[in-house]
Amino acid sequence: MTWLPTPEEWGVITLSLQVSLIAVAAMLPIAFGLAWLLARRRFPGLLLLETLVYLPLVVPPVVTGWLLLILFGANGPIGRWMLDWFGITLLFRWTGAALAAAIMAMPLMVRAMRLSIEAIDRRLEDAARTLGASHWRLFWTISLPLALPGILAGTMLGFARSIGEFGATITFVSDIPGETRTLPIAIYAALQVPGGEAMVSRFAIISVLLSLGALLLSELMARRFTYGRAVHVL
Amino acid sequence: MSFDIDVRRRIGDRTIALQFRTGPGLIALVGPSGVGKTSLLNMVAGLLKPDAGHIAINGTTLFDSAAGIDVPVAQRRAGYVFQDMRLFPHLRVQANLLYGRPKSGSLAFSDVVRFLGIGHLLDRMPSTLSGGEAKRVAIGRALLSDPAFLLMDEPLSSLDPARQEEIMIEIGRLRDQFALPILYVTHSPAEAERLATQTIRLNV
Numbered sequence: 001m002t003w004l005p006t007p008e009e010w011g012v013i014t015l016s017l018q019v020s021l022i023a024v025a026a027m028l029p030i031a032f033g034l035a036w037l038l039a040r041r042r043f044p045g046l047l048l049l050e051t052l053v054y055l056p057l058v059v060p061p062v063v064t065g066w067l068l069l070i071l072f073g074a075n076g077p078i079g080r081w082m083l084d085w086f087g088i089t090l091l092f093r094w095t096g097a098a099l100a101a102a103i104m105a106m107p108l109m110v111r112a113m114r115l116s117i118e119a120i121d122r123r124l125e126d127a128a129r130t131l132g133a134s135h136w137r138l139f140w141t142i143s144l145p146l147a148l149p150g151i152l153a154g155t156m157l158g159f160a161r162s163i164g165e166f167g168a169t170i171t172f173v174s175d176i177p178g179e180t181r182t183l184p185i186a187i188y189a190a191l192q193v194p195g196g197e198a199m200v201s202r203f204a205i206i207s208v209l210l211s212l213g214a215l216l217l218s219e220l221m222a223r224r225f226t227y228g229r230a231v232h233v234l
Numbered sequence: 235m236s237f238d239i240d241v242r243r244r245i246g247d248r249t250i251a252l253q254f255r256t257g258p259g260l261i262a263l264v265g266p267s268g269v270g271k272t273s274l275l276n277m278v279a280g281l282l283k284p285d286a287g288h289i290a291i292n293g294t295t296l297f298d299s300a301a302g303i304d305v306p307v308a309q310r311r312a313g314y315v316f317q318d319m320r321l322f323p324h325l326r327v328q329a330n331l332l333y334g335r336p337k338s339g340s341l342a343f344s345d346v347v348r349f350l351g352i353g354h355l356l357d358r359m360p361s362t363l364s365g366g367e368a369k370r371v372a373i374g375r376a377l378l379s380d381p382a383f384l385l386m387d388e389p390l391s392s393l394d395p396a397r398q399e400e401i402m403i404e405i406g407r408l409r410d411q412f413a414l415p416i417l418y419v420t421h422s423p424a425e426a427e428r429l430a431t432q433t434i435r436l437n438v
Contacts, residue, residue: 131334
């Protein structure tokens, strides 16, 4: 048994990275906006929004995948609209896998970011306002930098979650080699084939290393940017 | 006349009601803890909204409930030296000092830095400063924001006696060199005695 992945296996790895990176990058501004809303605003429907955001954390991933299928399928309300207006479909595409990964990563990303937004010392923001800072200047120069540890940690957590995403993805976009066969799906597929153990081991090791790296990086970044304050994002 | 203040504000189950008019110079507000001294500074800075009344400084109205005037915090030009300093932890001392600086400030950066003796601290992060150093940087940051008036909340608290003496000398020089109205909160009558042009006693 060789420890080096075959070209076909490299394809799985790069696809996984591509799906996860796109998912996290696209979800980043949305998650931050949601985290800001949940941390700072009080409005009717806040509780409902909060519940919806954290829902993918508690609902079985297969159910999330099924809901995506209903919404984004060819006959789904969003799916039909996207097909009619832009001629694109997410179904059975890597973009659909990215959407599933993004939805599954959302609760973890929002949670980490929200905690660090709530940890911002409001008295520092008051001080900046007495020094003449406008809303935007206050946000870019004080609030955002102080929330940075949580933003980075949330991003890394989201990435680790995306790399491991299986249930919602296979339900929504199925298992199509080269298109939607990400690491966990490839592991599952290899397990079904006699003699696929070597491939399973290689994929498993790579999965563990990627997730471990992301977690380590998020912890290191959280420490690097806390300026002596204790911020726990998990 | 520099400060013309008449405010009322309910906080919890007590009401802060203060009214005074002062001449120029350093005005000390003396009174025990809990009488509402910091709340008053917050109202002057615009961080806390009075329920009713007015606040005018050197003839400029910052708040008037009857006339519907409430100048936003960022436009009040308050040089607020907070009791807990509130230096921005992610910015170096120099960036902290320059944070509120307008393009055309009336005080030169180098003058203020020299005045406060903080030239050697410019590259440091706030977490590495001692209490006295941080206090000086906080005063410098307020001065450099080109303030129309200064608000100082217990600027000598949490300093050892030697530092207190140093900062007190600097505040005395500041009072004499810069013609800024200063509202100075303290619980120490001795401090007020020494620094104040005029003292206002607040009682519960």
